[in-house]
Amino acid sequence: MTERTTPPFRADHVGSLLRTAPLKEARARREKNEISAAELKVAEDRAISAIISRQEDIGLRAATDGEFRRAFWNYDFLGELPGVEAYLGERKIKFQGVNPKPMMLRVTGKLGTFSGHPMLEHFKYVKYTVASDSLITMTGVRTFPAASVSNYPASCSMRTVPGGTEEKMVSVGPGEPTILAMPATMLPKGAPFSQVIQLALAVHELCEDIGLPSYPKTTGSTGIHILIPLGRQLTYEQSRMLGNLLARVIHDRHPEISTIQRMISSRDGKVYLDFLQNRHGQLMVAPFSVRPLPGAPVSMPITWKEVNDKLHNSQFTIKNAIPHMEKLGADPVRRALEEKPALTKALAKLAKRVEK
Numbered sequence: 001m002t003e004r005t006t007p008p009f010r011a012d013h014v015g016s017l018l019r020t021a022p023l024k025e026a027r028a029r030r031e032k033n034e035i036s037a038a039e040l041k042v043a044e045d046r047a048i049s050a051i052i053s054r055q056e057d058i059g060l061r062a063a064t065d066g067e068f069r070r071a072f073w074n075y076d077f078l079g080e081l082p083g084v085e086a087y088l089g090e091r092k093i094k095f096q097g098v099n100p101k102p103m104m105l106r107v108t109g110k111l112g113t114f115s116g117h118p119m120l121e122h123f124k125y126v127k128y129t130v131a132s133d134s135l136i137t138m139t140g141v142r143t144f145p146a147a148s149v150s151n152y153p154a155s156c157s158m159r160t161v162p163g164g165t166e167e168k169m170v171s172v173g174p175g176e177p178t179i180l181a182m183p184a185t186m187l188p189k190g191a192p193f194s195q196v197i198q199l200a201l202a203v204h205e206l207c208e209d210i211g212l213p214s215y216p217k218t219t220g221s222t223g224i225h226i227l228i229p230l231g232r233q234l235t236y237e238q239s240r241m242l243g244n245l246l247a248r249v250i251h252d253r254h255p256e257i258s259t260i261q262r263m264i265s266s267r268d269g270k271v272y273l274d275f276l277q278n279r280h281g282q283l284m285v286a287p288f289s290v291r292p293l294p295g296a297p298v299s300m301p302i303t304w305k306e307v308n309d310k311l312h313n314s315q316f317t318i319k320n321a322i323p324h325m326e327k328l329g330a331d332p333v334r335r336a337l338e339e340k341p342a343l344t345k346a347l348a349k350l351a352k353r354v355e356k
Contacts, residue, residue, distance in 0.1 A: 017066030023047040044069050045125065052129050065126050075103045077119060082112030177230050177239045179336045181284055182214075182246060183274040184258075185223030191271045193222075193312055195257045199271050200224040200307055202250050210349035212341055215333040216306075218313045220291035220299040223271075225284070227333055231340030236280040242347070243275030249353050287333060290318050300324070301333040 019027075026043035029035045048065045055063050070076040079086025089104040114120070184199045200216060203226045207214040215227045230239060244260075250273060251258045259270040277284055285291070289299045300316035316324060325331070 017051060017064065017068075019066070019068060020047050020050075023068060048125065049129050052126065056130070063126055063130050065122065069122055071101070072103055075105060077117075078105055079103075080117050080119070081114055083107060083109040084111065177234060177236055177278065178232055180228040180230055180239050180243055181277045182226040182228065182243060183219070183223050183272075183277055183284070184226070185219070185272045185274055191257060191269055194309060195271050196222075196224055197307060197309065197311055199250060199254060199258055199273065200226060201304075202254060203246065204304055204307070206246065206249060206353070210346045210353070212343075212346045213335070213339055215301070215336045216304060217287055217301045217333055218297075218299060218311070218316060219285055220289065220297040220313055220316070221285075221293065222313065224307070225299075227336040229336045229339035229341055230343070233340065233343050236278070240275065240278040242350075243278045245350055245354055247273040247275040249350070287331075288321065301331055303328070303332045 023043055026035065026040050030037070030040040048068050051066050051068070052063050067073060075086055078084050085106050085108050087104055087106065089102050182203055184196050184203070204214050204216070207226075207228060212228055217225050217227065219225060234242065247260050251260050257270055258273055259267045260273050260275070261267050262276065276282075285299045287299055287301050291297050291299065295314055296318040297314050298316045298318060298321040300321060302311075302316075
């Protein structure tokens with residue numbers, strides 16, 4: 001097999017490693033304020049240098065710091081962004097045995113760039129610690145949703161490349177929901193994808209009928225998301241209620257192929273209209289996210305002309321996503337973040353459809 005010398009490279013492993021006893025002791029002492037942050041960093045540097053040497057010794061071609069500096073990758077990353085505050089809240093879900101800390105996030109202002117983010121230095125430390133010139137470090141793309149797509153649609157991505165770091169941030173501020181998400185999702189062994197398409201078009205037709213703009217994107221998995229601009233005119237609860245009404249009208253029109261039952265066992269293999277995605281803090285796959293599935297499919301913004309019997313979630317992948325966007329010339333769902341529809345008129349029209 002020919003050895004690859006240019007990106008993309010194959011990674012031997014991804015993820016965290018077990019912390020050493022000295023490092024666990026140092027972290028515990030830091031939590032009790034028995035040592036300073038600088039002293040903890042010395043302990044972390046020592047442990048990371050040792051684990052990188054170990055990875056080199058056993059012949060791995062990619063190095064990781066073992067996540068030795070972090071407790072929660074996503075919370076530690078997002079909590080250091082301008083406009084985001086990490087705090088300890090109340091854990092509503094209890095696990096057996098030891099429970100992790102109830103780390104939570106709140107958006108306090110406009111999200112800024114992460115040019116001064118401490119994790120940039122973490123990446124650099126790995127790069128400069130690696131001794132072997134043949135060892136690959138810090139390649140690839142990492143994307144993290146800054147908050148729920150249905151609450152604060154924003155994402156930030158960082159790509160570490162030889163010689164520097166590229167970054168891009170879409171900035172938004174706190175407030176009411178910017179969009180309403182109406183996912184139509186099937187089970188892997190349930191309804192055919194053609195029924196997902198049928199219901200997505202039905203949602204689009206209803207929105208057109210009552211005067212609401214709507215924009216589709218594939219999930220890259222088993223559904224289609226229809227994004228409806230709200231312009232921050234509703235609360236989270238009101239947006240969920242609007243989603244409920246839309247879903248009920250569609251379900252009443254297509255009861256043979258749709259369901260609004262939350263429990264999987266009650267769906268009878270039908271397409272699920274998931275209006276409950278519209279809640280504060282609810283997570284949803286962001287546009288352009290690569291899914292961990294065969295072929296690396298991408299959650300792809302598309303036009304309504306593309307929602308037809310030829311559409312399938314597997315057709316947009318990490319290989320053709322960029323060429324497809326270049327062909328379109330612009331992000332077709334971006335307007336969902338910018339438009340402010342006449343919701344009062346639309347709700348009045350929707351109420352008449354519900355009464356029928």
